[in-house]
Amino acid sequence: MRSIQVVNVRWFNATAWYGMYLSRLLRESGHEVLVLGLPGTLSARKGEEWGLPMRLLDLNTATPWGIASLHGKLKRLVREFRPDVVNCHRGESYLLWGLIKKELGGFRLIRTRGDQRLPKANLVNRWLHNDVSDAVITTNSPMTRHFRDVFKVPKNKLHQILGGVDTDTFHPDPAARTRIRAELGYGDGNFVVGLLGRFDRVKGQHELIRAVARLHAQGMKNIRLLLLGFDSATPESTVRGWITEHGIDSITAITGKRPDIAACLNVLDLGVVASLWSETIARAALEIMATGVPLISTDVGVMPDLLEPGALFAAGDVDGLEQGIRAVATEPGLAESLLEVQGRRMADLSGRDFLTQTLAVYEDAP
Numbered sequence: 001m002r003s004i005q006v007v008n009v010r011w012f013n014a015t016a017w018y019g020m021y022l023s024r025l026l027r028e029s030g031h032e033v034l035v036l037g038l039p040g041t042l043s044a045r046k047g048e049e050w051g052l053p054m055r056l057l058d059l060n061t062a063t064p065w066g067i068a069s070l071h072g073k074l075k076r077l078v079r080e081f082r083p084d085v086v087n088c089h090r091g092e093s094y095l096l097w098g099l100i101k102k103e104l105g106g107f108r109l110i111r112t113r114g115d116q117r118l119p120k121a122n123l124v125n126r127w128l129h130n131d132v133s134d135a136v137i138t139t140n141s142p143m144t145r146h147f148r149d150v151f152k153v154p155k156n157k158l159h160q161i162l163g164g165v166d167t168d169t170f171h172p173d174p175a176a177r178t179r180i181r182a183e184l185g186y187g188d189g190n191f192v193v194g195l196l197g198r199f200d201r202v203k204g205q206h207e208l209i210r211a212v213a214r215l216h217a218q219g220m221k222n223i224r225l226l227l228l229g230f231d232s233a234t235p236e237s238t239v240r241g242w243i244t245e246h247g248i249d250s251i252t253a254i255t256g257k258r259p260d261i262a263a264c265l266n267v268l269d270l271g272v273v274a275s276l277w278s279e280t281i282a283r284a285a286l287e288i289m290a291t292g293v294p295l296i297s298t299d300v301g302v303m304p305d306l307l308e309p310g311a312l313f314a315a316g317d318v319d320g321l322e323q324g325i326r327a328v329a330t331e332p333g334l335a336e337s338l339l340e341v342q343g344r345r346m347a348d349l350s351g352r353d354f355l356t357q358t359l360a361v362y363e364d365a366p
Contacts (some may be wrong), residue, residue: 001362003030003085004077008092009043014281015114018139018163019089023052025355027165034081050241052305068129076103083107085362087137089114095124098132099168106136108362116278116301117145127258129153137161138282140302159361162305164354165286165346169262172292176263184226184267186252189327192224194268195295196284197262197275198232198351199239204274204298204316205229206242211322213246225252228264265291270328271334273297276315280308289346294338296324308341315344 003026007019012107014037014084020043022096037044041058055077078086086101087110088094094111101109108167111133129151130326137159138144143221144160164276186192195210197203206226207363225248232359236254241254255264265271271288272295273279279301288295289306297303298315328334 002081002083003087003313003362004034004036004079004081004083006036006059006088006090006093006097007047007087008036008038008090010038010041010045014283015089016046016282018112018114018212018281020047020050020052020355021351022358025351027052027119029355053067062119067096077099078104078107078281085110087112089242094128098128101132110135110137110361112137113143114139114281116280121150122125125153133157135159138164139163141302141305143280156316160353161357162349163281163286164349164351165290167350170287170290171265172264177266180264180267183188186224186293189222190224191222191269192226192267192272193272194226194228195272195274196228196265196288199229199234199236200232201234202276202278204276207240207316207318207321208272209242209246209248209273210318213248214322216248216251217277223329226267228253228255228261229251232256262287262291265293270325271295272321273303274321275300279303288351289342293341294328294335295342296328306345310340321361
């Protein structure tokens, strides 16, 4: 099968990862793929690092002459590459793809919605999703319900695929746990809580710092905090300021950018997703779960699709986060219970399952 994956995302965020990882899986399975990206962006750079066939175009242009030029380039690309499927992971050039499908035909048009913004159900969007697209793929239940209940997308066209995780990279590794805990100075009796994610207000590092500080002040002297992240919208200096303000410098470590993050996840006794919103794909959550680390999370985005209700707390609820950490650290068998449920969930979230589900949509689309 020949597919064009349209990944016009400036950052290498979860949406870009979803499209790029899918492209990699398709190529590894013998399918021909062309990835369209934006020039000079982090996501395009990551695609090139992964060895993906890239074509960089100004897919987000908004000027009349830019749109006219892009329309011509995309038509020529379709004639040259002859795709069976075009999958748009972002919406900026989606209307053009709809018009080209009507003009040229010959390929199935798929819209994958992995962002947090629910699309407006105006006439153009209804036409694109209901009449022009051959299928709509969503990455979480709130988006699925929106297309089902508001857009009235037919059941046979609407598919929820949560994504997948590379279990060859992310998996339990006792040797890595021993090695990196020693590197970071953790003893056998330390209870290490960690959050994987760039430094950004949305990720909830501040809330986690406050919860850990409270537990430490209340007498949980064995608790340790590991932030697996780096500068982004929030500078590391700001995060370190929060740590100092709450008096937990001595029990907190920040990894920064490391090539062995998969190994570092094995250090954790508990993973936390503290995000205040978003998490419509939750790449970090999947990676923590695949590593065999119990996970608790806010109830945003896709997280209720991944975790049982007892592992969830409200976004921004520091009290709920504090209670969740304390429960896992002190209640016998709770960590094992969380892992048992997560293990069953992970059975459907490997890269292999992600690819199989997506190919089924590609092949079954009218």
